[in-house]
Amino acid sequence: MSSSMLADYLQRREKLITEDRALRTDHVRSNYTAAELKADKVVRSIRAKEATTVWGIDHEHVPHPYPGMEFLNGKDLILQTELYEIVSKMPKGGLLHVHQNASVEAKTLLDLALSHPAIHIRVLGPLDAASLETVLPIIQPIPVEQYPTTDVVGITDVLYTGGWVPIKKARELFDPALGGPAGFDKWVLSAFMINPSDAYDTYNTPMKIWMKFGSTFGVTDPIIRFVPIQKEYLRMFIRSSISDGISYIEVRTSFFKKYILAEDAKTKLELRELLLIFQEVTNEIKAELKAKGREDDFAGLKIIYNTLRIISSEELELELEQCSKFKQEFPDLIAGFDLVGHEDGAECKPLIDYAEPLLRFAEQHPDIPFIFHAGETLGDGTAADMNLYDAILLGTKRIGHGFSLAKHPKLMQICREKKIAIEVCPISNEVLRLTSSMPMHPLPVIMNQGIPVVLSSDDPAMFNSMGLSFDFFQVLVASEVTGLLALGHMARDSITYSMLDEQSKRAAMDAWERRWAKFVEEVAAMDP
Structure with missing residues (x-):
C-alpha cells in the first residue's frame, strides 16, 4: 500500500470519527470557554492516568477492579480517586428523581432513631447467630403509655418474648457474642440498605433484588413517618444535597399511606401536615442560606405526588383528586404526579390499566403534569416495557428510568423531538441488576440520540450512594468519550427540564452558570 493511500484512509477515518462524535450531546454546543475546554482536557488526563494507577492494579477486598465496575464493590476505591474529588465539587444542577423516604444515609437514620425516646424495636423471638441474617427488626415510635414499665431484657436475651424495647436499650444490651452495640448497628443497617452480598450474590437477579429492596x-418507613424525625430527615436531605452541589430538588413523595404520626406517636395527622413540613423546612433552609449570602446555592424544592401501582382505578380517582386539592393549596410545592412500584412485579399494574382516569385528569388539570416511571425493565415487549408507549401517549413531561427506551427507535425519535427528558439513575439500575456495570448501561445510546438526560440517584439511602457525585462519577469513568463537558450538559438539562416556572428557571440557570464558571476555572488550573 502506498503512503498516499494510507494518508487518505487516515483522513477519511478522522472525518468519520469527527462526524460521529459531532452528534453527541457534548458537541451540540460549540461556544465552550477556554476554561471549559482546558478543564475537560484535565479531567480526561486524570481519568486516563487513574485507569492504570487505580483501576489497573489489584486491590485487597475489591474483586476485578475496572472503571464503572459494580458500585457497591468499587465504592471504597472511588473515594480514593482524584477524579471523584473533582466530581464531588461540581455543581450538579437539579436532582429530579429521588424518593423522599430513601434520601438520607442509613447510618444517619439509625442515629435519628437512637436519639428519640419514642422509637422502640421488637422481633418475633430472641435473636441468635442462626437467625441474625434472616430476621428483620420492627422499629417504630410508640406512645409513652406503651413504654415498657418493668425491667426490659435485650432482644438477644433468652428471656426475651417479643415485646417492645427502647431501641437505645436494645443496642446497649445486644449480645457481645453477636458484636455488642457495633453488631446491633451492623444488623439494623443491613435491614436498612442493600449490601454487596445482597446485590451480587444472594439476590442477584432483578426479581430477587426487588424483594430485598x-x-x-x-423497616425504615415507620421511623421516618413520625413528625419529629420526618422534619430532621428532610432537613438533613436538603442540606446534604446542597453540600454535594445540588441546587434544586424534585422529590417523589408517597401519599399511599394516608397519615403521618404526630409527636405523641399515636395521633394520625392528615397528609396536609406532611406538605406543611416540606414548606417549613424548605423555607427555613432558604432563609439560612440567604442570611449567609448564599441564596444562589438553592433554588428550592418541589414534590412529585406519587402513589403505588397496586391501587384500583377507583382508588386512583381519589388520589388524583387529593393531588389536585394539594395543588390548589400549595401551588408552588406540587410539581406533578406519578405512579411507582416494581414495574416487573406481579402486583404492579401497567399504565394502560389506568388510562381512562389519567386521560380525564390530564384534560381537567393541565397545571399538574405527569412525570411517569416507565421502562425500568430488561423486558422487550413486556407490560413494563410497554409502559413507555403509554407514558408518552399520556403526555409525560419526563420519563423516570426509561432503561428499555434504547430498544424503541420511534419512541427515541419522539423523546428527541418533544424534548421528553429521561431521568437516568445509573447506580440504581446497576444495583437493582438491570445492568452488570456502567459500561453496559444504555445511557450513551439514549444520550447520543439527542434525547435530554438528567442524572438522578433514585433511592440513594438503600444504595449507600448519597448525593449525585457517585452517579456522575460512574458515568464519567465508563466512557472514553464522555467528558466533563457532557456532565455539564446534563446538569444544565436538569434545570431546563425541571418543573420550575420560567422566571425561576432562568434564575437557577444563571446561578448554576456562575458556579460552573468558577468550578471549571479551578479544574483548568490543576496539574494533571
Whole structure:
C-alpha cells in the first residue's frame, strides 16, 4: 500500500470519527470557554492516568477492579480517586428523581432513631447467630403509655418474648457474642440498605433484588413517618444535597399511606401536615442560606405526588383528586404526579390499566403534569416495557428510568423531538441488576440520540450512594468519550427540564452558570 493511500484512509477515518462524535450531546454546543475546554482536557488526563494507577492494579477486598465496575464493590476505591474529588465539587444542577423516604444515609437514620425516646424495636423471638441474617427488626415510635414499665431484657436475651424495647436499650444490651452495640448497628443497617452480598450474590437477579429492596422500606418507613424525625430527615436531605452541589430538588413523595404520626406517636395527622413540613423546612433552609449570602446555592424544592401501582382505578380517582386539592393549596410545592412500584412485579399494574382516569385528569388539570416511571425493565415487549408507549401517549413531561427506551427507535425519535427528558439513575439500575456495570448501561445510546438526560440517584439511602457525585462519577469513568463537558450538559438539562416556572428557571440557570464558571476555572488550573 502506498503512503498516499494510507494518508487518505487516515483522513477519511478522522472525518468519520469527527462526524460521529459531532452528534453527541457534548458537541451540540460549540461556544465552550477556554476554561471549559482546558478543564475537560484535565479531567480526561486524570481519568486516563487513574485507569492504570487505580483501576489497573489489584486491590485487597475489591474483586476485578475496572472503571464503572459494580458500585457497591468499587465504592471504597472511588473515594480514593482524584477524579471523584473533582466530581464531588461540581455543581450538579437539579436532582429530579429521588424518593423522599430513601434520601438520607442509613447510618444517619439509625442515629435519628437512637436519639428519640419514642422509637422502640421488637422481633418475633430472641435473636441468635442462626437467625441474625434472616430476621428483620420492627422499629417504630410508640406512645409513652406503651413504654415498657418493668425491667426490659435485650432482644438477644433468652428471656426475651417479643415485646417492645427502647431501641437505645436494645443496642446497649445486644449480645457481645453477636458484636455488642457495633453488631446491633451492623444488623439494623443491613435491614436498612442493600449490601454487596445482597446485590451480587444472594439476590442477584432483578426479581430477587426487588424483594430485598422492598423490605428495606418496610423497616425504615415507620421511623421516618413520625413528625419529629420526618422534619430532621428532610432537613438533613436538603442540606446534604446542597453540600454535594445540588441546587434544586424534585422529590417523589408517597401519599399511599394516608397519615403521618404526630409527636405523641399515636395521633394520625392528615397528609396536609406532611406538605406543611416540606414548606417549613424548605423555607427555613432558604432563609439560612440567604442570611449567609448564599441564596444562589438553592433554588428550592418541589414534590412529585406519587402513589403505588397496586391501587384500583377507583382508588386512583381519589388520589388524583387529593393531588389536585394539594395543588390548589400549595401551588408552588406540587410539581406533578406519578405512579411507582416494581414495574416487573406481579402486583404492579401497567399504565394502560389506568388510562381512562389519567386521560380525564390530564384534560381537567393541565397545571399538574405527569412525570411517569416507565421502562425500568430488561423486558422487550413486556407490560413494563410497554409502559413507555403509554407514558408518552399520556403526555409525560419526563420519563423516570426509561432503561428499555434504547430498544424503541420511534419512541427515541419522539423523546428527541418533544424534548421528553429521561431521568437516568445509573447506580440504581446497576444495583437493582438491570445492568452488570456502567459500561453496559444504555445511557450513551439514549444520550447520543439527542434525547435530554438528567442524572438522578433514585433511592440513594438503600444504595449507600448519597448525593449525585457517585452517579456522575460512574458515568464519567465508563466512557472514553464522555467528558466533563457532557456532565455539564446534563446538569444544565436538569434545570431546563425541571418543573420550575420560567422566571425561576432562568434564575437557577444563571446561578448554576456562575458556579460552573468558577468550578471549571479551578479544574483548568490543576496539574494533571
